[in-house]
Amino acid sequence: MNLVWDNLPFLLKGAYYTLLVTVISMFFGLIIGLVVAIARLKGNRLIRGIARVYVSIIRGTPLLVQIFIVYYGLVDYGITLGPLTAAYVALSINVGAYLSETFRGAIQSIPKGQTEAAYATGMTGWMTMRRIILPQAARVAIAPMGNTFIGMLKETALVSAITVTELLRSAQLLIAQYYVYMPFFLGIAAMYWIMSTVFSAILNAVEKQLSRVY
C-alpha cells in the first residue's frame, strides 16, 4: 500500500484527467442532448428521423467501439485527433444520445395545459419552450441526469484504451513499473468510489434545492 501513497501525486493527476473528461464531455453532452431532444419533438420528418437514427446507433453500439472509431477510424479520412480531444468528442456524442432521451421524456412529462396556457397569452412555440416547458422539465430531468453523470465518471475508464492518462491508465503505468497489481487497482477503485460519492452528494443537494423552490 506504501507504493500507492508514494505514487499518489501521479494517481491524482490521473484522477484530474478523469474529472476533466467527465465534466467537459458532460457539458457538451448536455447541449447535444437538448438540441436532439427538441429536434425529435419539434423537428420536421427529416430532422426527427436523423435524430432518431443518431440515438439508435449510439445506444446500440459499444462505447469502446465509438471511441476507437473517433480516434483510430477517422485517421483514414485524414482527421487526426489527439487522444484527449478524441475522448471529449466520443464521450460527448455518446452521452448526448442518452441525455436526449432523458430530456425528451422530461419535456413530454409536462402537462399539455402548460403549453396551451402559454399559447393562449400569445407566446410563440419557442418562448413557451424556453420560459415555461424547459424550466419545469429541468427539474424532472435532474435526477436521471445525475445518474448519467455518475455513470459517465466511471465509463471514462474506457478512454485509457486510446492512451489518455486518466485514472485507470495511470494505475496501469505504475503496474508496468512495479509489477504489482492489487494495491494500485484497489487504490484507484477507492478514488473512483470517493469521486462518485461526492458527486452523488452534490447532486442530491442540488435536487433538494430545486424541489424546494415550488
Add this chain to the structure above:
Amino acid sequence: MIQTTGLSKSFNGLEVLKSIDLRVAPKEIVVLLGPSGSGKSTLLRSLNGLEELDGGSLEVNGVRVEAGMPSKKKQAGFREIRRHTGMVFQQFNLYPHKTALGNVIESLMTVKKMKKAEAVQIGERLLDRVGLLVKKDEYPSRLSGGQQQRVAIARALAMEPAIMLFDEPTSALDPELVGEVLEVMRQLARDGMTMVIVTHEMKFARQVANRVVFMDGGVIVEEQEPEIFFQNPKSERSRKFINQLQEH
C-alpha cells in the same frame, strides 16, 4: 367581435363541430351550454385556435382565419387572435415554477417585451383586482383552487384582452370555492368585458348571460335569452336538458 361561419372540426373522422355559425357582439356575454360531448368546449377552444378548424372560417376582433389558408398563415392569425383574447381553463394551468405575480407578468415581459418594473406594476394592480395582492409571492401549489383560478384570470387580463374565454372555470373547484371565482367573473361582466363562457353553473348563466347558446351533437340547437331558455325553451332537446338539470 366574434364571428364563425360554417366552422367545422373533426377528431379522427368524428365530426365534433358541424358547420357552426356563431356571432358575439362587443360587450356581450354568451354562455355555451350543452351535455358533455356536445362540442361546446371544442367550439370555445377553436375561437383562439387551441383547436384548429377543419372547415369554415373564423373572425375574432378583426383577424380572419380560414380553414383553407396555408398552415403558416393560419398560425400567425391565431397568434394575433390570442394576443387579443384571454383564456381561463378548467384546470387553471398556472405555471407551477412561477409565483402568482410571476404568472401574471410572464407574457407582459415575453410577448409584449415590457420592462420588468412596468410589468410588475400592472401585475400587482390585476392581482389586487382579483383580491390576491397579498399572495403575489406565493407559488401556485400554496394557493387554493379558487385562488389559483383568480390568479389565472388576472394572468389572462394582463394582456388587456378584448375578449375573455372561460372553459368550465369552476368545474374543478370544491363547491365552497366556486363563489369567489364567479364573483370575479361578475365584476368583469359589469366592467363591460366581452365574454364567452362554457359552464355548468346554471344560476350564474341565468343571471349574467345576455344570451345562451345551447349545443348538442356538434350543432347549435337553440340561441336564446337566458330567461326564456330556462323557463320556456323552444326545442325538445333543450327542454330535456333543462329537465335533467332540475332532477337533482
